[in-house]
Amino acid sequence: MKVGIVGCGQLSRMLALAGWPMGFRFSFLADPDEPVRCIEGLGSVVRLDTTMTARDVYGGLGNPDVITVERESVNVPLLRQLKVFCPVYPDPDIVWAIQNRHREKTLVAGLGIPLSPWEVFREREPVQEAITRIGGLPVVIKSTEEGYDGHNQWIIDSRETLEAFEKEREKLLQGPAAKDPHEWIVEQKIAFDREISVIGARSPDGNILIYTPGENSHNQGILVHSVIPAPDLSGPLHNKARDYIYRLLQETGYVGVLAVECFVAGNELLVNELAPRVHNSGHWTIDGAATSQFENHLRAITSLPLGNTAHQGGVIGMVNLLGQKHSDDSQAPDQLITQGTYLHWYNKTSRPGRKLGHLNILAENEEELSGSFKYLQEAQATIP
Amino acid sequence: MKVGIVGCGQLSRMLALAGWPMGFRFSFLADPDEPVRCIEGLGSVVRLDTTMTARDVYGGLGNPDVITVERESVNVPLLRQLKVFCPVYPDPDIVWAIQNRHREKTLVAGLGIPLSPWEVFREREPVQEAITRIGGLPVVIKSTEEGYDGHNQWIIDSRETLEAFEKEREKLLQGPAAKDPHEWIVEQKIAFDREISVIGARSPDGNILIYTPGENSHNQGILVHSVIPAPDLSGPLHNKARDYIYRLLQETGYVGVLAVECFVAGNELLVNELAPRVHNSGHWTIDGAATSQFENHLRAITSLPLGNTAHQGGVIGMVNLLGQKHSDDSQAPDQLITQGTYLHWYNKTSRPGRKLGHLNILAENEEELSGSFKYLQEAQATIP
Known part of the structure; x- marks a missing residue:
């Protein structure tokens, strides 16, 4: 089975490492300036x-x-043309719907x-009216x-922060990177209790398997x-998470x-955003689930039966x-x-705040796990 | 971490695939005629x-x-010389002890x-006396x-089979491949109930972790x-297996x-043979244990803490x-x-009886598993 992946980052790396044991072959499509160290040696690279x-x-x-993507920020017209040659x-x-927050929210809301x-x-439309309408x-x-990892987001909680945004907007609209049309969404800042995410896979024949929801800290x-x-996710919230992704x-x-990333606010579960791909909050599945999200993505896109998504005990x-x-x-x-810890390293060059790798931890209970978190927080300072 | 492996077969392949996620780099030493398809792309190859x-x-x-081996049939003098450069x-x-059945049995017997x-x-020494001495x-x-996978073994249960061996011995001793000295061991053919194997890892600091023993069918x-x-391995036999490998x-x-491969004969557990390496009967650990035998071998030889060897439920x-x-x-x-099945494929050319890959099956219970075995036995005929 030969799989082409758009993108050369750690997600492509982990997809390839999940497919190699099965005898899959990979090739990667890189943007003109995209670093390729993550996938070096795992398949041929085509530079767009x-x-x-x-x-x-x-x-x-x-x-x-078959061709797949490791990110939502891709050239969709090219993807559409590639459908002539293979799935x-x-x-x-x-991907087109999810790569734009307006279309993404319309899609989610449309499903109730x-x-x-x-x-x-858009553009210079007044934002104050929109803020008033959402409360x-x-x-x-x-x-x-x-927008990803907090980029291109503004928290507005005062006249001052709003004015700061307005200034930045004006600069953007006049700047050299201005493109037409500029569009923003404004969301009520939910006083949420916590963020969870739920990951699922669907194969072309309609089979769906869902992983255990996890809680994320940013x-x-x-x-x-x-x-x-x-931890302590109530039965009804758990069912809502499964229902949404299903x-x-x-x-x-x-x-x-x-x-699917969601906010938990009391008994409510609100969708924050979607990712049409394997996701950072699913990296635990490599060591903690019967089948990793990476293997299941490959199984799905190659029309193979999905693998069991049950998580290990503890x-x-x-x-x-x-x-x-x-x-x-x-x-x-x-x-x-x-x-009890498993290292996954992406072979990147280091920059402050860049995701260089991750550790999966299999613990007996939450107490043991928070001990590991504490230890790792201190140990992280030693990373280059 | 850079690891050199002597050998280019599927064991080297799976070692490399276990190390790549951790950022390990590999290189492989091939014999003059050794096929290298298994490890193609996973590191550089040196042909001896x-x-x-x-x-x-x-x-x-x-x-x-560090340098390690994927087989016991290696050039030990070369390995000894390599110790000058790295562990x-x-x-x-x-490896030298285990690569020869005489030395291997002496080692095991020496530990009681x-x-x-x-x-x-040896050579033309009479075999009948030896047979009499062992019963x-x-x-x-x-x-x-x-000897591996049944090669160079003779079951002797009658005057005719003994004569056939004697003829083959004479041919061997006169043949072009004759080397000095020729040596055989003769073993009582145990009416064993079944064969089990137990796999363990030890790190340089003396930490030892042992996998759950499995039953093998040949x-x-x-x-x-x-x-x-x-299945149904009694507590005392289980403890014996752990004790032997420990x-x-x-x-x-x-x-x-x-x-360590062992015969179960009633309440007795007899060692059949050792393998100083990752082993076919441990391939289940890739999907069925918290840490695979391949990752644990790499952790051990690079002085990293061993990973948990617990097997998954079911x-x-x-x-x-x-x-x-x-x-x-x-x-x-x-x-x-x-x-519930996971494919591991080695990218070899196919020959009748050659190990081309394996499937790991995670089942709820033995009944479900034997259903899968039956299905796979039939399906195997479709492999090239």
């Missing part, structure tokens, strides 16, 4: 340039049996799945595209760690792995290993490995 | 030739941090661990070296499938993964996928994948 036709890309990738999963239409109250505004401050403003928009199962997978005819933790400083040296922090 | 010094080999392997685990001395009664004979027919004669000397845990690891100062099966005919086409039999 503006002169390439879809046929060139398909041939360059070695005529794969592209998830379908470019669903709850979201924080939101409004959209006043505090709110979060997000650009509809190109710092400045970047995932720090996840705990699986999400409907999203089923109603959109989705193929592959989908991730409590599972996932900790992102973030770069501390600039360094081209990418030595794996082997010293973090213990009897 | 008679002009090479140990320094040449070490440099060719890219100055690894070689397991130690060449223990039970074996089938055995005798050794008469039936016996098994095995050459002391170069056909003409080749492992067909394993079931883990070994003593072997501890008393020899072993570093890495060791496999019953785990491992089925070898054997080639049916000659074919250079090595298409993975994806059709064998189900929700």
Whole structure:
């Protein structure tokens, strides 16, 4: 089975490492400036340039049996053209919907799945009216595209923060990177108790399997760690999480792995965002589930039966290993490995805050896990 | 961490695939004619030739941090010379002991661990006396070296089979491949109930972790499938298995993964043979244990803490996928994948009886597992 992947980051790396044992072959499509260290050695790389036709890309990738993506920020028209040559999963239409927050929220709301109250505004449209309509401050403003890990987001909780956003908007609209149209959504800033995420896979024949929801902790928009199962998640909330992802997978005819991030607010579960791909909050599945999200994504897109998604006993933790400083040296922090921890290292160059790897922790209980988290927090300072 | 592996077969492949996620780098030492398809793409390959010094080999392997082996049939003098440059685990001395059945049995017996009664004979020494000393027919004669998967073994249960062996011995001693000295061991053919194996790992600091013993079924000397845990293994037998491997690891100062195959005969547990490496009967650990034998071998030889060896709940099966005919086409039999099965494919050319891959099966109970075995037995005929 030959799989072409759009993107050359750690998600592509882990997809390839999940497929190699099964005898799968991989090729990767890189943007003009994209670093490829993560996937070096795992398959051939085609570097996209503006002169390439879809046929060139398909041939360059070695005529794969199927093409998939490791990110939502991709060239959707190209993906659509590639469908002439082989299946592209998830379908470019669903990637197109999710890569824009306006379309994404419209999709979720259209299925009757709850979201924080939101409004959209464009260009120089007044934002104050939209804020009033969703119930006043505090709110979060997000650009509809190109937002990830907290980028292009503004928390507005005062006249001052609103004015600061307005100034930045004006600069953006006049700046050299201005494109038409500029669009933002404004969301009620939910006083949520916590964030959970749920990951599921659907195969072309309609089979759906869902992983145990986990709880995520962020710092400045970047995932720090996840705990699986999400501690003390009530039965009704658990069922809601499963119901949301089931409907999203089923109603959109989705193929592959989908991730859904949700806010828990009392007895309410509100969708925050979707990712049409394997997801950071599912990295625990490599060591903590019968079948990893990466293997299940590959099984789904190649029409193989999905693998069991049951999580192992005990409590599972996932900790992102973030770069501390600039360094081209990418030595794996082997010293973090213990009897119950599993290191996954991406071979990247280090930059402050960059995700360089992660550790999965298989613990007996939550107490043992939080001990590991504490130890790791201190140990992280040793990462280059 | 850079690891050099002597050998380019499926065990090297699975070692590399276990190390890549941790950021390990690999290089492989191939015999002059050794096929390398299993490890293609997973690291650089050095092909041994008679002009090479140990320094040449070490440099060719890219100055690894540690060197290990995927088979016991290796050039031990070369391994000893490589110790000048980096650690070689397991130690060449223990590989040397185990690569010869006479030395192997002497080692096991020396630790007071039970074996089938055995005798050794060389060249044209009379075999009848040895047979009488160990209690008469039936016996098994095995050459002391170069025996694996049933090769170079003779079951002697009658005057006719003994005469046939004598003829073959005479031919061997006169043949072009004759080397000095020829040596065989003759073993009482135990009317054993079944064969189990136990796998353990020891790190340089003396930490030892042991996997759950499994039961193995062979056909003409080749492992067909394993079931883990070994069904209905009594407490005392279970403890004996753990005790044997613990003593072997501890008393020899072993570093890495060791496999011990044993015969169960009533309440007795007799060692059949050792393997100073990851072992076919441990392939289930990739999907069925918290840490695979491959990752634990790498952890051990790089002085990292061993990973938890607990097996997952339920019953785990491992089925070898054997080639049916000659074919250079090595298409993975994806059709064998189900929700509870995991395919591991080695990318080899197919030959009748050759191990081309294996399937791990995670089942609820033994009944479900034997259903899978039956299905797979039929499905195997479809493998190239």
